[in-house]
Amino acid sequence: MIKNIFLCVIAAVSLSSCELTVSPTDKYDQETFWLGAKTAKAGLTGCYAALKDQYLFGNASPLWEESATPNAYNYDNRLGWNSVALGTQTPDLALFNGRWTAAYRGIGRCNALLDNIDKNQELSKPEIAQMKAEARFLRALLYQVLVTYYKDVPLILKEAELEQKDYPRTAHGEVVDFIVKELDAVAALLPVRYSQNSDIGRPTRGASLALKARLLLFEASPLLNPSHAADRWEAAAAAAKQVMDLNVYNLYPNYRQLFLPAGENSVEHIFDIQNVNEPNLGSSFDIALRQYNNAAPLKDLEDAYWMIDGKPRASSSFANSAAYDNLDPRFKMTVVYPGATFMGETVKANGSNTVFKVIQTGYTFKKYSIYDAAAVSTEQAQIGENMSEINYMVLRYADVLLMYAEAMNELGRLDAAVWTRTLGEIRKRAGFTASTAVAFPGADQDLLRTHIQYERRIEFAGEGLYYNDLRRWKLAEVAMNQVIKKFDGSVIISRSFNPARDYWWPISTTQIELNPNLKPNNPGWGE
Known part of the structure; x- marks a missing residue:
């Protein structure tokens, strides 16, 4: 599977892909690097490796993100997440610069592959087409991360050029439209599933459609859709339904085991960060x-x-x-x-x-x-940093089901059939047996919204999704303005969330100094 590919080519990546778009190494330059099969594959591995940056999905980043919510506490301010939770963050916070830099580093690697892989002299045309589709998916994922936190971001689609350092931010909607179109195009190119075990972990058609559904649900939610425009919820529902209609995913029967090695690459997994105990x-x-x-x-x-x-x-x-x-x-x-x-x-x-x-x-x-x-x-008992083997699920099927249920509820169409296929199945898998837990509670939209928001918090607790759920629901100003407590009710500290500022991250001071054309900053963050 693809997690083992990292072991095979990591040396080549470390020598040549840290700055593939800028600097030649002692063995390859930008012209020759992409000519051979081995080095080109190492370049693609570099695109995947970018996701494992600690400011994206690596280290324990999704876990620490949970600590910006009422779910968890990050006492040592790892990466700056406790500052976000307390509301004391400034544009100088390492997290704000780190996530931006890590995402654009990965985008640069993907752009380098896409601009150069057609020069390859050893790979077949189908191999090149597959690699390009994977790189396009990874680039879309990285842009989805950027627009989720920073709103307007520069849309860069070519490998690094000097003038890119002065690019202004592209309007949020334009970047979102690009991501959606890319994911639709890539979905048509990627297989529904792979036949070889060595390909497990690569993006599939389902991964492209599920990522599109996540993006469109964010766009449909109150943060970006205060008028509750129905067409946005229709688009989110349709995207989630596309994944469901592939008929290749299901809920893994054992909730606890889903997060253990025994549950890896199951019918619920859609796209993972591949980890190895090395x-x-x-x-x-x-x-x-x-x-x-x-x-x-x-x-x-x-x-x-x-x-x-x-x-x-x-x-x-x-x-x-x-x-x-x-x-x-x-x-x-x-x-x-x-x-x-x-x-x-x-x-x-x-x-x-x-x-x-x-x-x-x-x-x-x-x-x-x-x-x-x-x-x-x-x-x-001595497993250290960056040595845990369990894959992190960026996208899993339970999330798709709850996306669909939420969008259908906001459209007023969450009926007994939709409930049974979504929340009902999720609760049965969780171990509920009482009819009061699994049966359709009736067509009260507000009550159903309460059930959906409960399910998202509990089903994904510890997975790093709740912070963005609170943001997109516009509930962070309530949930994240409160004291936090230990198991016995003793108070740890009081948290603060400024709704005029904190729903969007700032462009970091470092990036503004490097490129003043990124101004103005997001509201509440100065220039």
Whole structure:
């Protein structure tokens, strides 16, 4: 599979793809690099490798992003996420420059491949066409990241040229239109599935359509669609339905196992960041969750879980249950809590456990970690940074189902059939059996919206999606203006969110100094 390709060509990439668009190496120059099959494939691997930057999807970045929400706490301000959570961020924050730079580095690599791969003298035309389609998908993904956080961004479609350093920002809608058209074009070129195991991990038609659905859902949401224009919700629903109609994806039957090695590359996986248990080829989820505890779940997340009858605690017949009992089954498959068994030990909130730490809030996550209740070997207990093997799912089928349900609800068309295929199936997979949890609750749009927003928070807890959900729903000004608490209700700190400024990230001070044509900055961030 493609995660093993990184092992084969990483040396070539490290020698030649860090700045493929600018500087020749001692063995290749820009003209000769793309002529051979091996080096061209290394160039494509460089495009994939860009996604593993710690400011994009690498290290434990999605996990730390969770800590900008009421779901988690990042006590050591890793990458600057606690500053975002507290509302004390400035345009100098490393995160703002880092994500921008990492995305454009990857875009530059993709542009270099697209501008030069046709010169190759060893690859067949079908191989070249496939590589170009993959690079176009990766470039579209990186632009989707940029428009999601920065709104207007320069649209650069050629390999690096000197004048690009002075490009102004392109209007948000123009970049979005480009991404949608690219993903439609690429969807027609990429296969529905691959026949060779060595190709697992490459983007497919479904990945292109699912990414389009995510982008269009963001565009349809209140942040960018305050007038609730129906055509935007129609486009989002149609894009999600295209993925569903491929009939190649399904929900993996075991929610906990989905985030373990045994569940990798399952029927639910649409596009992953491929990780390997080798130095600098994996993620850092294991050490972040085991030792650093720097994306520690908060009491607000525990309190957000409904009961096993599918109702909030206050209105549930299980309201008097002891803490952690009779909750949505996903709680114990997601969160490690005081009194639970983890890594062979009973969890002690005072921080006295010997092989893991939960001292920050009394909790940790277990998703995307190899750890659970069982004791682990010495080797497993010492997995370090960028060595965790479990792939991170950028796109998974449960997300597509909930995108479709949300768009259909906003159109007033979420009926029993849509519910059964989407939220109903997701809840059954989670382990709910009560009819009050899985049956259609009726055609009340506001009630259904509550169910959808609950499902997105809980189904994807610890996966780094909730921050952008709160932003696009325009709910961040409520959810992210509050005190945060440990497991016992003791206050950690008060957070702040400025709705006049914080819904969009600034262009960093560094980028403005390099290119004054990026002005004006987003509202509230100065020039």
